[in-house]
Amino acid sequence: MSVETTPAPEHRAIYLTGPTASGKSAVAVELARLLDAEILALDSMTLYRGMDVGTAKPTEEERGGVPHHLIDVLDPWESASVAQYREWAVAAIRDVESRGRLALFVGGTALYLKAMLRGLFDGPGADPAVRGRLEAEAESLGDAALHARLAAFDPATAARLHPNDRRRVVRALEVIELTGTPFSSLQKQHERPAAGVRVFALELPRPVLHDRINRRVSAMFEAGLVEEVRRLQSAERPLSGVAAQGVGYSETIAHLGPGGPDLDRTIELIRARTRQFAKRQGTWFRGLSEVVPLAVEPGEPAGAVARRLADRIEAVADDPNPPD
Structure with missing residues (x-):
């Protein structure tokens, strides 16, 4: 006789991922409304308070009234391990579920995603x-x-x-x-795949994604990335190593330093590094068998993508034994 077990909290959640600038945040808000869900950030950089422009952190207006969690939980001089993130995330899932809502993770930090799906690598303690x-x-x-x-x-x-x-x-x-x-x-x-978890990754044609990345980087500078970095550097405590190495931040820090590249060169460097980062993200997601790709057509509205995702999620929920 088989005994049914309740999935762990992290396996009851829904995950929406994809490379940077693929439109996850906008799709997530629409999807959360359709599913009566709350959003949990799956992003190592939006954890930081005051690092808003360079992380493309969704504004209050962009959040559209949907509750967002795991954002602005660290000061820029602090850092958190993957284990700490996972602990916070599991607690957040339980909090969301206590209100009768679904937990929807949204973001592109692959190590966080893998930790949520497969647990943590149990290596030797620090020496x-x-x-x-x-x-x-x-x-x-x-x-x-x-x-x-x-x-x-x-x-x-x-x-x-x-x-x-x-x-x-x-x-x-x-x-x-x-x-x-x-x-x-x-x-x-740490490589055993999780079974039955709903994980989706947005995929755009490469030229479209690269164009979105280029435009996003320009928009960040228009929105005040240089001023944000100046403010962070003038704080009482220096940026943590993790925060200072973030895409866009390390290049802007170099731009502001002695002999740093000019603004145009800095923008091009950030665009190039972001494209490389997006490529690595894609490789990571393709390497996780739990991830189901969802092709997004150029110009497809976020609401339409969310509706397709909601249909897929409902189909999985209706079929307890979906085909592999």
Whole structure:
């Protein structure tokens, strides 16, 4: 006799993801209205208070009266681990469900998505001495040198981490040193797909997405990205490493520094890095078997996309044993 089990909170939620500038936020608001849902941000950068322009954080008007959670929970000098995010997210799901509503996650941070779907990689605990030494080496030798060292020991992990992502590069090297095993090999225990979770990724034709990215970057500067970065830099405490490395922020910080690139060059650098980021996001999402792609036609209204998504979600709910 089979025994039915109630799915974990994170598996009862609905997930809407896709590359940056694919229109997730607008579609999510329309979808939340159709499903009587509340939105939970699946984004590592909109966690930060005061970092609004460069993160394309939806304004109150853009939120359309739909409650949004997991936004503005950290100061710019703070940081949070994936484990902390997951803890906050599960608590937020329970809070939303207590009001009889669905939890709709929206965002493009792939590590957060994977943690919600498959749990956390249970690696060795931090070793302050090893980590401190690696941090000091990153400071003296540079991030590129540590990334090159990681590539020699663990090419798979190095390939998915940006050379400037010092925190994760140091962690990967720390795990290798403590265990004698590549980080990517240990993570295989974290590769079992979740069953029955509703996860959708918006997909646009590449030229359309690139055009949207280019226009979004221009709009950010028109909306005051340079002024936002100046304000963040003049705060009593400096930006955390994670916040300062955000796409758009690191380039603008360099622009404002001595000998930095001019504004036009900075805009082009941000556009290029954002396109690269979107490509990496697509690779991540295609690598998660739980993710169902949803093609979006050029110019298709957010409401129409949301209606198609709602129909798909209702069809899954009506069929407890959908085909693979």
